[in-house]
Amino acid sequence: MGSPVVMVIGTWLAGFLTLAILSFLYKDNPFYKLAEHLYVGVSAGYWLIYVAFFDVEPMLIDTFMTETGVEKWLILIPGALGLIMLSRWFPRTAWLSRWPIAFTVGIGAGLGITANLQGYVVPQVEATLIPLSGWNLVSLSNLILIVGVVTTLLYFYFSKPHKGVLGGAARVGVVFIMISFGASFGYTLMARISLLIGRLYFLLHDLLHVLD
Amino acid sequence: MKRSIPLAITFLTGVFLVVSFFVPHEPFGALEQRLLIWFSIVSGFTMLLGVDNLLRSHGRKIGRRNPGWWHSVVLLIGFAATVVLGVLGRIHHGSPFHMQSPFMFVYTYTIVPLQGTMFALLAFFIASASYRAFRARNTVATLLLVSAVIVMLGRVPIGAAISEFFPAAQEWIMDVPQLAAKRGIQIGAALGAVSMSLRIILGIERSYLS
Numbered sequence: 001m002g003s004p005v006v007m008v009i010g011t012w013l014a015g016f017l018t019l020a021i022l023s024f025l026y027k028d029n030p031f032y033k034l035a036e037h038l039y040v041g042v043s044a045g046y047w048l049i050y051v052a053f054f055d056v057e058p059m060l061i062d063t064f065m066t067e068t069g070v071e072k073w074l075i076l077i078p079g080a081l082g083l084i085m086l087s088r089w090f091p092r093t094a095w096l097s098r099w100p101i102a103f104t105v106g107i108g109a110g111l112g113i114t115a116n117l118q119g120y121v122v123p124q125v126e127a128t129l130i131p132l133s134g135w136n137l138v139s140l141s142n143l144i145l146i147v148g149v150v151t152t153l154l155y156f157y158f159s160k161p162h163k164g165v166l167g168g169a170a171r172v173g174v175v176f177i178m179i180s181f182g183a184s185f186g187y188t189l190m191a192r193i194s195l196l197i198g199r200l201y202f203l204l205h206d207l208l209h210v211l212d
Numbered sequence: 213m214k215r216s217i218p219l220a221i222t223f224l225t226g227v228f229l230v231v232s233f234f235v236p237h238e239p240f241g242a243l244e245q246r247l248l249i250w251f252s253i254v255s256g257f258t259m260l261l262g263v264d265n266l267l268r269s270h271g272r273k274i275g276r277r278n279p280g281w282w283h284s285v286v287l288l289i290g291f292a293a294t295v296v297l298g299v300l301g302r303i304h305h306g307s308p309f310h311m312q313s314p315f316m317f318v319y320t321y322t323i324v325p326l327q328g329t330m331f332a333l334l335a336f337f338i339a340s341a342s343y344r345a346f347r348a349r350n351t352v353a354t355l356l357l358v359s360a361v362i363v364m365l366g367r368v369p370i371g372a373a374i375s376e377f378f379p380a381a382q383e384w385i386m387d388v389p390q391l392a393a394k395r396g397i398q399i400g401a402a403l404g405a406v407s408m409s410l411r412i413i414l415g416i417e418r419s420y421l422s
Contacts, residue, residue: 006317009321010317010320010321011321013321013322014320014321014322014324014325015325017322017325017326017329018325018328018329021326021329021330021333022329022333024333025333025336033280033283034283034286035326036283037283037284037286037287037290038286038287038290038322038326039290039322039323039326039327039330040266040287040290041286041287041288041289041290041291041294042290042291042293042294042318042322042323042326043323043327044262044263044266044291044294045290045291045292045293045294045295045298045318046294046298046318046319046323047259048259048260048263048295048298049294049295049298049299049308049315051255051256051259052256052298053298053302053307053308053309055252055253055255055256056253056256056257059249059252059253059256060253060256074246075253077250078249078250078251078253078254079253081250081253081254081257082253082254082256082257083257085254085257085258085261086257086260086261088261089264095214098214098215098217098218098421099217099218099221100254100257101218101420101421102217102218102219102221102222102225102420102421103221103222103225103250103251103254104251104254104255104258105222105412105420106221106222106223106224106225106226106229106412106413107225107226107229107247107248107250107251108409108412109222109226109408109409109410109412109413110225110226110227110228110229110230110247110409110413111229111409112405112406112408112409112412113226113229113230113406113409113410113413114229114230114233116402116403116405116406116409117402117406118233119402120398120399120401120402121399121402121403121406124395124398124399124402125399127395128395141384141387141388144388144389144392145388145391145392145395146392147392148388148389148391148392148393148395148396149392149393149395149396149399150396151396152392152393152395152396152397152400153396153399153400155396156396156397156400173393173396174352175352175355176389176392176393176396177393177397178352178353178355178356178359179355179356179359179385179389179390179393180359180389180390180392180393180394180397181356181393182355182356182357182358182359182360182363183359183360183362183363183385183386183389183390184390184394185338185342185345185356185360186359186360186361186362186363186364186367187363187367187386188338189335189338189339189342189360189364190363190364190367190368192331192332192334192335192338193332193335195328195331195332195335196332196333196335198328198332199325199328199329199332202325
């Protein structure tokens with residue numbers, strides 16, 4: 001892959017594909033369609049190889065080949081579940097695929113409890129328990145942060161009508177949510193523009209050598 | 213049996229994972245790691261189902277000569293070439309992800325530019341959407357507009373050139389009100405996910421079996 005000829009061919013291919021995707025700004029056209037379908041096909045192939053090489057081969061095949069004793073045979077359980085998953089290809093046995101699906105859903109649900117509590121709820125609550133000492137800008141910002149978290153949570157509390165104190169708090173929550181959405185929108189737009197600059201730099205620098 | 217066994221599997225795997233989290237001793241201690249490895253293996257096989265679905269769908273389009281069927285030919289060629297190059301990379305270089313592997317040529321000169329440009333293209337659509345969304349019709353819409361403009365200006369050199377206010381205000385918005393709302397939403401979503409997980413483990417939520 002490292003030879004100059006290969007790199008030149010690769011750069012021209014990347015340049016063509018970049019322009020093909022950008023051509024959608026004019027209108028939907030055959031070049032865009034070609035690049036779009038190529039992207040789907042190549043990505044599917046990439047992820048198939050990725051999963052085979054990083055998941056199935058080291059975790060299943062290598063473990064079976066290298067381990068001894070019980071471990072060697074235990075690893076056949078997920079292998080069997082994986083094969084049972086493929087029973088969806090045959091209508092008569094398709095119902096069997098519910099077993100591995102149930103297994104993955106069970107793992108997802110178990111992680112859904114522990115990972116969400118440990119990874120989100122506890123750290124986020126902990127980070128919100130911040131000092132409000134003294135009359136200074138830091139304390140004011142901390143107070144705004146606490147009010148923002150609590151009122152945002154109250155806005156999403158739908159078990160009671162948003163009237164009275166709850167309604168007032170929910171309205172304050174909307175203010176924080178709108179500021180957050182606006183900021184996230186601006187942040188995302190700038191990230192996308194940064195990507196666009198990267199692609200334009202590639203075209204002008206790597207492909208056309210117009211820029212240094 | 214078609215429903216009770218899957219429900220039992222879900223219950224047992226879910227409960228084992230939760231117990232192994234709270235009881236870090238044998239036999240539960242190593243169970244979490246083992247179940248996660250098993251999960252990765254089983255998930256790996258689902259990739260075959262997804263790929264099969266994709267290939268069948270586009271194979272049918274080609275077979276029926278649907279409008280634009282040649283796009284599906286491009287997709288299938290792209291897929292086949294990537295897989296073949298991946299296998300060749302594994303055979304000749306020990307890994308498809310070796311830098312000298314032809315598979316990495318596909319990644320570097322096809323996937324990276326296609327993905328990058330696809331996301332870059334969204335800049336134009338986001339900008340067009342913002343033209344419609346950012347209208348100061350009422351107070352909260354104005355807040356959306358103002359915070360977005362400050363963040364956008366504060367993150368580029370021209371913002372600092374106009375006034376030092378923009379970078380500082382951008383930083384404060386991201387660190388205080390934006391973080392507050394995001395944190396509130398994250399806590400709410402996490403609690404929702406916990407309750408949904410409980411419903412699944414206890415067999416109340418069964419839509420995944422249909």
